Amino acid sequence: MKQKKRAQKRREPKAPKKQARAPRKQAQPQQPVERTEEELVDLTSRVYKLVVERGRDGVLQSEIWKELGLTSRDGSRLAIRLERRGLIGRVKVLEEGRWTYKLTPLRFPTDMASIEKAPCIICQYESKCSVDGEVSPYVCPWLGPWVIEEARAVRARVAEAGPVAAR
């Protein structure tokens, strides 16, 4: 019996020894920059402002990313955010043999100051906000006061300009 067991043991193949592998040199992927929601909304607003400033001819997205020091991944996310809100358009264009996007403003604010104060631009609930959702413009606590404030500011500007401008 003992001999049989010994014979079986001898026949069992040995597990191959693990050899330590030399570490491979690999290109390190670009680490995504962690940003707070506050930083993201601020950047979204800045991207929109820059696109509006470039006017109807639009601007290559890479120019905006360069100006704001954004990675193309972060920049694209912000542009998609603005596109979803209907504030900008993204059109695929071939530029020097490479496909990229041109960003054009779809809506122009009456003045730059008004977009800085618009609650939706900097709203942390924007992605969840819809007309039939739990978070919606109908129950928004910020939209109404902003509209009233804007209307007051416009009225004040018209009154300052005099009766000709009010017509």
Ligand code: SF4
């Ligand atoms: S309507 Fe109100 S809740 Fe909705 S995105 Fe604008 S500010 Fe945010």
